[in-house]
């Protein structure tokens with residue numbers, strides 16, 4: 001790894017700007033806290049609150065119950081109403097209808113930025129274009145988009161990126177509309193748009209990647225280019241954390257961990273510049289723990305901490 005600026009004699013630990021909780025995660029955690037403080041326990045939440053196992057356990061211990069589907073919820077007595085939290089990824093409209101029919105009052109924590117791809121997907125489909133979504137089909141956010149366009153008579157494809165372009169079997173006469181999962185890398189989306197343009201006469205693309213994702217991806221790219229190793233902290237099920245790890249790996253040695261206990265001293269040996277970043281569901285507490293542990297593991301070499309996590 002080459003460095004543009006002169007390195008200090010001692011190893012340096014740098015935390016990427018914008019690492020950690022995004023606006024959507026802060027919002028859902030705040031809603032969960034308010035429900036815990038004001039409603040009878042347990043508080044039900046559809047799906048895990050955020051993709052961070054430590055935080056999920058912390059909320060479970062305080063009286064939250066996470067259910068995978070509406071069928072796991074208790075039946076309410078006639079006339080009884082209880083609140084249920086919907087997490088930042090959102091749910092398909094059909095699920096909301098079922099909940100309301102069964103007497104649940106929905107506290108909707110869907111991130112407003114997650115609903116933007118929903119609106120564009122509907123517009124693309126209503127205008128009669130083929131809809132191509134870049135993302136992972138099983139991800140709740142994509143399931144939400146598919147639910148929005150269910151019943152509209154257009155072809156819909158979900159592909160992970162430009163490498164899967166041939167799956168679309170595009171024809172020159174196709175009119176294609178593209179959107180992306182909010183947490184996918186924008187370079188891949190730009191490449192996909194380019195590949196579709198090469199094959200079809202009419203292409204419409206909407207940039208549905210959220211600003212928090214842009215900021216985190218830009219920051220880790222910059223950090224990885226000057227670091228000898230980058231530690232990425234976040235849930236293994238977190239899509240945006242996986243993307244950060246992928247980007248770091250393209251430039252330098254990188255390790256994705258869920259928490260401080262997985263950190264290995266051997267990764268830090270001989271490293272002069274150690275980068276840390278974290279996914280949008282990772283609390284600042286976890287970032288601080290990793291930073292402190294790295295400082296301990298490199299204590300003999302007098303590591304310095306060069307940056308603070310931005311709010």
Ligand code: SF4
Pocket residue numbers: 022023024025088111112113114182183210211212213240280
């Ligand atoms: S990553 Fe973006 S879309 Fe997802 S919850 Fe955070 S702000 Fe919202």
